[in-house]
Structure formats: C-alpha cells, structure tokens
Amino acid sequence: MSTREGGPEHARAITKLQALVRIPTVSHRDPAAVDTAQFDEFLVELRKQFPRLHAETELTRVGTHGLLFRWSGADDSRPVVLMAHLDVVPVDEDAPWQHPPFDATLVDGAIWGRGTLDDKGSLVGIAEAVEVLLERGFTPAQDVWLSFGCDEEVSGTAAPEAVAHLRAAGVRPWFVLDEGGAVAHEAFPGVAAPIGVIGVTEKGTTSIELRVEGRGGHASTPARMGPTARLARAILRLERAPMPARTPDATVELLRRMAPHASVALRPLMANAGRLRPVLTRALVAAGPESAAMTRTTFAITTLSGSPALNVIASTAKAGVNIRVMVGDTVAGVLDHVRRAISDDDVHIDVVEQNEPSPVSPMDDAFALLEETIGELFPDAFAAPYVMMAATDSRHFTEICERVYRFAPFRMTKAQRESIHSYDEHLDVEAFLDGVAWYQLLIERIPR
Numbered sequence: 001m002s003t004r005e006g007g008p009e010h011a012r013a014i015t016k017l018q019a020l021v022r023i024p025t026v027s028h029r030d031p032a033a034v035d036t037a038q039f040d041e042f043l044v045e046l047r048k049q050f051p052r053l054h055a056e057t058e059l060t061r062v063g064t065h066g067l068l069f070r071w072s073g074a075d076d077s078r079p080v081v082l083m084a085h086l087d088v089v090p091v092d093e094d095a096p097w098q099h100p101p102f103d104a105t106l107v108d109g110a111i112w113g114r115g116t117l118d119d120k121g122s123l124v125g126i127a128e129a130v131e132v133l134l135e136r137g138f139t140p141a142q143d144v145w146l147s148f149g150c151d152e153e154v155s156g157t158a159a160p161e162a163v164a165h166l167r168a169a170g171v172r173p174w175f176v177l178d179e180g181g182a183v184a185h186e187a188f189p190g191v192a193a194p195i196g197v198i199g200v201t202e203k204g205t206t207s208i209e210l211r212v213e214g215r216g217g218h219a220s221t222p223a224r225m226g227p228t229a230r231l232a233r234a235i236l237r238l239e240r241a242p243m244p245a246r247t248p249d250a251t252v253e254l255l256r257r258m259a260p261h262a263s264v265a266l267r268p269l270m271a272n273a274g275r276l277r278p279v280l281t282r283a284l285v286a287a288g289p290e291s292a293a294m295t296r297t298t299f300a301i302t303t304l305s306g307s308p309a310l311n312v313i314a315s316t317a318k319a320g321v322n323i324r325v326m327v328g329d330t331v332a333g334v335l336d337h338v339r340r341a342i343s344d345d346d347v348h349i350d351v352v353e354q355n356e357p358s359p360v361s362p363m364d365d366a367f368a369l370l371e372e373t374i375g376e377l378f379p380d381a382f383a384a385p386y387v388m389m390a391a392t393d394s395r396h397f398t399e400i401c402e403r404v405y406r407f408a409p410f411r412m413t414k415a416q417r418e419s420i421h422s423y424d425e426h427l428d429v430e431a432f433l434d435g436v437a438w439y440q441l442l443i444e445r446i447p448r
C-alpha cells in the first residue's frame with residue numbers, strides 16, 4: 001500500500017541512496033587494507049548529492065573520513081545528535097546474493113545492496129531530511145549535529161573523536177540517536193503488530209584469551225594434562241558455568257508493551273512481566289540461545305590455536321573468548337566469574353579488549369518524542385525499549401549524553417534483519433521514504 005504520491009522529491013531520495021550504496025566503502029581493522037579512494041569518492045558524492053547540507057552547516061572532519069555537521073538552530077542549549085556510519089562490512093564472495101551487492105538494483109520495490117540497511121539508509125535518510133528542510137528555509141528549534149562515522153564496523157576512532165570534539169566545544173546533547181532498532185515486523189511470535197524497538201542500552205563487548213604454556217615436545221612421549229588438554233578442560237568448565245540470568249527492566253517494559261498485541265495465552269505473562277520476572281527469565285533461557293542472550297552475559301569460544309604440526313605437542317595453547325557483558329554486570333565481575341569457573345592457576349587470562357555495558361537511557365521526554373513520532377508515521381506499530389545485543393558507535397556518546405537511543409525508522413521483516421552483515425541486504429523503497437519522512441518529522445518536532 002502506498003502512503004504517498006511518488007513525486008520527484010521521492011525519486012530523488014532513492015537515486016541518492018543508490019549512488020552511495022554503489023561506492024563500496026568497506027572498512028577493515030588493518031588500515032593498510034582499506035581502499036581509501038572509495039571513501040574519498042563517497043565524500044565527494046555525498047557533497048554532490050547534498051549541496052545545501054554542505055553549504056549551510058559547519059563541517060568538521062573526524063578520523064580519516066568521518067563527518068560532523070553542525071546545523072545551527074534557534075537555540076543551542078538542548079542540541080540533538082543524529083548518527084549513522086558510512087562504512088560497510090565486506091561481502092562474502094560465495095554468498096548467494098540475488099542481485100550484485102554494490103549495484104543498488106531497484107527491483108521488486110526494493111533497493112538491494114550492502115549497506116542499504118546498515119547503515120547508508122539511515123545516513124541518506126538523515127541527510128535528505130535535512131536537505132529538504134533547508135530548501136524550505138526551516139530552522140530547527142535546537143542545534144542539530146549529524147555525526148557520520150567511517151569505521152563503525154571495526155570499532156574505529158571516528159566516533160570517539162567526534163565525542164572529543166563535542167566535549168571540547170562544551171556540547172551536552174539532549175539526546176543522541178543512532179542505528180540499532182527498527183520498525184520490526186515479525187519481531188515476536190504471536191505479536192502481529194510491528195514494534196518500533198528503541199535500544200536504550202547495549203551490552204559491552206569484551207574479549208579475552210585463555211593461554212596455557214607447557215613443555216611441549218615430541219608427540220611420541222606425551223605427558224598427562226599438557227597445555228592443550230588443560231585448555232580444553234578450561235573451555236568446558238567455562239561452558240558449564242554460565243553467568244546468572246535475569247530480566248532487565250527494559251525487557252520487562254518491552255514485554256508489558258507487547259501484551260495488548262499478544263495472543264491470549266501469552267498476554268497475562270507479558271502484562272505481569274515485572275512481578276513474574278523469575279518465571280520469565282527461566283522461560284527466556286529455555287527458549288533458545290537468542291532469548292537466553294537477552295538475560296545474561298554470554299561467552300563464545302571463537303579462536304583456537306595449539307600445535308602447528310601433527311607430531312608436535314603444543315608448548316602454548318590458546319583460545320579466544322568473545323564476551324558480551326550484560327547490563328548490570330561489570331567486566332571485573334565477569335573476569336572474576338571466569339577465573340572461578342576455570343579454577344586453574346595455570347590457565348592465564350589475557351584481556352584483549354574490554355567494554356562495559358552502556359548506561360541505560362531514561363524513558364523521559366526525548367523517548368516520548370521518538371514514541372510520538374513513531375506512532376504518527378507508523379500508525380500500525382508501537383514503540384518499546386529494548387537491550388541491544390550488538391555494539392554501535394553511539395556507546396561513545398554515553399560519555400557526554402544521558403539519553404542515547406538506537407533506532408532506525410525503517411520497516412524491516414525478520415529476513416531483512418537477518419540479511420544485515422549477511423547477504424541479500426535490501427531496503428524497501430516505501431520503507432526508505434517513510435524513514436526520510438520520519439527523520440524530517442523528528443527534526444521539526446524538536447522543542448525549544
């Protein structure tokens with residue numbers, strides 16, 4: 001069902017998204033592996049597509065190719081930051097894409113390609129909303145900052161640099177909006193209405209390496225409990241000792257808001273989620289790894305290394321553990337748990353990276369603004385908070401802002417959400433245009 005007339009302004013927004021998806025801005029952890037010419041070209045194309053945005057705002061370059069725009073409002077006491085990132089994850093050459101990942105093919109009412117959902121749809125949506133408002137001579141009630149990162153997918157430095165710039169300029173945002181949630185269709189079995197899920201916090205990503213050193217030597221004379229066996233025992237001990245599960249407040253609120261839309265069987269449990277927390281937690285843990293991850297800090301054994309040869313005993317055996325720290329837990333507490341679970345002083349724990357979970361953003365005036373505008377643009381949907389499992393650049397902004405929300409105003413099916421970082425990523429044209437309209441409405445509604 002079309003909700004608007006297909007005027008030239010709309011065709012224009014689609015062409016812009018296509019042009020920017022066609023530039024493969026793939027980021028890599030190793031700076032030498034980055035094709036910087038693509039990033040240069042992206043910035044040139046962005047300037048070409050959004051002339052007013054570039055002419056009428058103040059632009060600061062952050063990191064290698066990150067951009068921070070300041071659009072002056074009538075007041076600057078409660079500024080707003082809208083975020084997106086221009087880099088994308090690489091494409092697996094063997095993945096069965098229906099349409100080439102960097103062609104931005106327009107077919108079946110959708111734009112297909114890497115980055116359409118993550119996160120060029122948001123980037124172009126925000127830029128186009130600002131461009132249209134500038135053309136109309138609109139001045140926002142408060143300063144609006146656009147922070148477009150260039151290395152989000154590799155946890156790069158552009159976002160922290162943007163934060164440092166804002167901090168130095170004495171900017172204390174009223175709220176920050178970044179990617180994360182969406183207008184999620186098929187979000188929960190038995191709940192037909194789409195949910196405008198707004199991330200109010202995110203788990204902290206922490207990585208450790210378990211390391212066991214030993215004598216190694218010839219495989220013909222093995223000793224008991226060599227480094228590899230000791231490491232294997234440690235891995236199994238950790239696997240058998242999950243962190244305690246609990247249901248955080250944001251999840252309780254999500255369920256309470258879903259209750260009126262849920263099947264009759266589920267409704268009482270959801271409506272009383274607060275009181276039934278222990279029952280609920282057990283149900284979430286039992287329902288599978290995805291819902292279990294909503295309730296606790298998780299450990300995933302990822303990398304493994306030992307002997308380089310079949311007839312050599314390893315002198316060092318190592319295992320990488322990727323940890324997602326739940327809201328309410330701390331990195332120190334989790335490391336304590338790991339030490340106790342393994343209870344073997346010969347297993348060394350090296351911390352590779354550590355990030356605490358983000359503070360929980362309040363559900364006050366700024367959240368209400370998001371909720372109200374979501375209700376207007378997506379009348380069949382309802383807004384609700386949730387705990388994000390993945391990390392976003394916005395975590396850095398929690399240092400200068402209490403209200404950090406993670407939401408992209410695009411309708412997405414389950415298949416679309418699963419296509420992110422995978423294949424067949426595509427954004428429906430109607431959904432994209434609704435998103436542009438939502439960003440516009442949000443900016444127009446920023447109060448004095």
Ligand SMILES: [Zn+2]
Pocket residue numbers: 085118119152179
């Ligand atoms: Zn992203």
